[in-house]
Amino acid sequence: MEYFEESGLDYNALLESIRQKYGQHIHIMNRKKVMLGGILGFGKREGWCVTGYVSDSVFQPRTPETVPETLKKLSELLEKNDFSPSYIQRITSMLEKSSHEESLKSWGYVIKQTRDIICGDIKTYQSKNLFIPAITAVIGPSGVGKTTAVAKLAASWLKLGKRVGIISTDKYKIGAEAQITALASGMNIPVVSIGTPAGMRQQIEFWSSKADRIIVDTVGRNPRDSKALIGVGDILGGCGREVEKLLAVSATTKVSDLFEIIGQYNMLNFNAVICTKMDETYHAGNVISALQQTGKSLAYITVGQKITSGIESAKSDRVLEFLEGFDAV
């Protein structure tokens, strides 16, 4: 399969030029707004960056009358589970291409194959061997569960015998500092609050011999507000060294918004995603579609409001438990 990434000022003209270059059998995976052109930062204009792939083989879709009943039922089930239309199309096409006509009559077969495809689609993230103290920052939109995830991570690393410290950079929300301090105090984890890149540098130096793990809680930012996102990047830049950035998104966010959030936060070069509030959904197709179509990996899921538990390293078959009608058969 050939992948492409192309950019241009006008979206429709860009699609046309992609079709001319790669042919008609293209699949768009992601599109995002970017600044293009200019010299030395001047004269840049807003445009689009589109990523996608070209199918290996030219696949002739069936007419609606000839689509097996099992595939119609599968499409309905995927839709109920909040998978995106293009993900549903992709799954049903893959099954049609790779299966014998007879096999497709078996619902058990269709479910098993779909489970396997979905499992293969969920890329899980392995934390890098960062220098000690390793710095992990949790970034993301407001209210998704960043501070809770920071406290959960701290608790889980504490249980592993690590020396943990928390740095809060949320000077914006009233009570943010008090919230994380209260969450961490029960575990005797020290919390400091800073508001500038210089303050961050000072704290990192101070903690460098006192902690194995530093977790940074950040202010929740609207993904459409690029300036605010750059502010988050600036303050993390104050660490002066590599920071593992995990984007927190809520499982209760609709799929089109997940695409938007992941696309916009891409500017901060985050390493992987934490999917929060998994306990509040029975239909996690939105998360799976967004991860697959943006090529992002899943680092953790959080399940529940409790601080001392409910954060799990991502495992693809565990994510399937948050779908309806896809139990192993």
Ligand SMILES: Nc1nc2c(ncn2[C@@H]2O[C@H](COP(=O)(O)OP(=O)(O)OP(=O)(O)O)[C@@H](O)[C@H]2O)c(=O)[nH]1
């Ligand atoms: N059910 C459930 N609730 C969660 C989970 N994680 C967080 N929450 C709840 O979500 C709400 C917001 O959590 P916070 O951690 O304050 O969210 P935040 O992203 O830090 O919010 P801001 O700092 O305002 O941007 C709280 O009521 C949490 O208890 C989860 O995994 N499951």
Ligand SMILES: [Mg+2]
């Ligand atoms: Mg918070």
